[in-house]
Amino acid sequence: MRSRPTPRLLVAITVSGLLLGAAGCTSSGPDASRPTLAKASADTVTVADAADAAARSVRVSTALFASAPGAVVARSGDADGIRAASEAAASAHVPVLLTAKGAEGGAAVARELDRLGADWYQAEGDVSVDTDVEQRQAPDGGEAPESSRASRQATVVVEDARADAAAVATAKAAGARVVTMPKGVTDPAAAPDVVTALHDRREHPTVLVGAAFDALSDPEWTVRAAEGGFQLRNGGQRPFDGHRYVALYGAPGTPALGVLGEQGPEATVQRAEQVAKPYRAESDELVTPAMEVIATVAAGDAGADGDYSTELPVSTLEPYVEAAHDADMPVIIDLQPGRSDFLSQAKKYESLLKKPGVWLALDPEWRLTEDQVPLEQIGSVSAAEVNEVSSWLASLVREEGLPPKALVLHQFRLSMIQDRDALESHPELDVLVHVDGQGAQPDKQATWNALHQGAPEGLHWGWKNFYDEDTPMLTPSQTMSEVTPTPALVTYQ
Structure with missing residues (x-):
């Protein structure tokens, strides 16, 4: 069938949404050492669907953290480095950011460190970031984000938890709930556990992470439909999928x-x-x-x-x-x-x-x-x-x-x-x-x-x-x- 042109509807992160928190939380404030989760209305849907995991890691950090005292940085594709970064980030309650090949990969991380108001970053593996932020070890056992109350926690739906291990680590550091899509399934409407999770947490913002989500023509509708909670007898919402x-x-x-x-x-x-x-x-x-x-x-x-x-x-x-x-x-x-x-x-x-x-x-x-x-x-x-x-x-x-x-x-x-x-x-x-x-x-x-x-x-x-x-x-x-x-x-x- 001929596809009807459908405008891509994504919720922008604007001063009325997530960046409002970031703008008011810099390293000079009284709570500079405490991470702050981004604030968003319940119907906010963020889609991290870039082709590379590095760009997705930055997008997820932007969606979930309004500010943070630091971040842990690893190189995209370095499984050992990402694993170590994830452990350090979990302890310090800060994001994991990935650098990609080329100058722009490090530049994107530098911009995110600046947006977070970070004082430091910890490097795991072969990492190159052109930034004035100090490179040092993350403090052990940092404070959890002040705004980790349920009303501000997100549901993070991940297409592939291994491919987006950094995004998963960032989500856990932020106190978000992570749910992974079934293997080979790219439509949340066809994933019963995802529908259930979005329904259970329908008053919270949602972050969709994975390149396959680029195919969703209207992520807002997809999430809103799942939040309604209806599922077919055998699970899921997509009529002829399984x-x-x-x-x-x-x-x-x-x-x-x-x-x-x-x-x-x-x-x-x-x-x-x-x-x-x-x-x-x-x-x-x-x-x-x-x-x-x-x-x-x-x-x-x-x-x-x-x-x-x-x-x-x-x-x-x-x-x-x-x-x-x-x-x-x-x-x-x-x-x-x-x-x-x-x-x-x-x-x-x-x-x-x-x-x-x-x-x-x-x-x-x-x-x-x-x-x-x-x-x-x-x-x-x-x-x-x-x-x-x-x-x-x-x-x-x-x-x-x-x-x-x-x-x-x-x-x-x-x-x-x-x-x-x-x-x-x-x-x-x-x-x-x-x-x-x-x-x-x-x-x-x-x-x-x-x-x-x-x-x-x-x-x-x-x-x-x-x-x-x-x-x-x-x-x-x-x-x-x-x-x-x-x-x-x-x-x-």
Whole structure:
């Protein structure tokens, strides 16, 4: 998919934030020997995502210390020197700074020593710093920062604790809490322990440390969403990162439209659990039951508004959303707009979509032109209209501080989504194409394969099993072994 340009939103360290403390604490003050942690509001997010560890070490020092009597300096890449520096810094409660190759590496450390108001620095290993600050041993057992009370402590999220050992040492010297990302994971939303830590310390500032965090287009939203505390049943917030779903599909009170309509909300939860259960033995990813609830139903008559779509009231859907929420199940709100448009209908369910774990599905089969009627023609949607919806939904997620949502696009013909290459991606959304073909298995597989050809990168994929229309319907074992790539979402209708 084509990435939508997203401005990089980082919280600057300004006189209203961290540097306010630094400006008032110099080596000439009465408390010059006592380190002072930088003060920041709870929603402050600092990102140390430079390509080299030396620059990140300085950035972390700037974020966490408004002043310090000294610092311990080592050379980037010198593991022994960094280890010794970390021990000395822990005892003296001062930052660890790294010099990089070239003159600028030492210059950055010199500037940070000046900003800290430092009287001294201790060198470990082959270190060169052009500064007037005295080089000497750090005093043993220095005083902890005066402002190490919980209200001013930061949460420091580190991509790789070994690569950023200096930053970790600085964080510990400042009294911050350090949490490390799982190996190979670069999105905090996909790291359950990180989400938990940020939620537990949601009234404290956050520092993200690691080159991989450069890929976060909106770190503030990422942290804010984690602070909300919502996690999927198996942990984390990113819908299709390490998760697979088995869902019941249908409209409340309408059995003819799918199995979800054959029972009430609580019974639907129980049935979804039973349908999902056999998949757990077949899946290499954790399996969670889910619901896909048809909110707007394509109708055979025009209706009072002439759009050939019956829009169920929010009150009809709320019991299903609440029952699913209580059972840690996501709910997908499905739209069949008739002659209306997807965005207009999606906005009618904004109150539900503001809830975490409530996602959205668009069904282009039922998106009709002014001269089409449901069941007489197969509808379609332009990429431009899908992009309008995805942009609106991404903005809702970001503005409300919600965790990422799934956007499901139903499709069984290439013509159903026009100009698919023009679909835009948003960091707030995981987009899944749900292949809805029914009938004989060779035909279904042919549809599956055809839709994969030339598909934009970054899409996830879903498969539908029909109880009555498939000949035969695949078993859970067959669904997981014969459908490749293995679907992230399997629905039953």
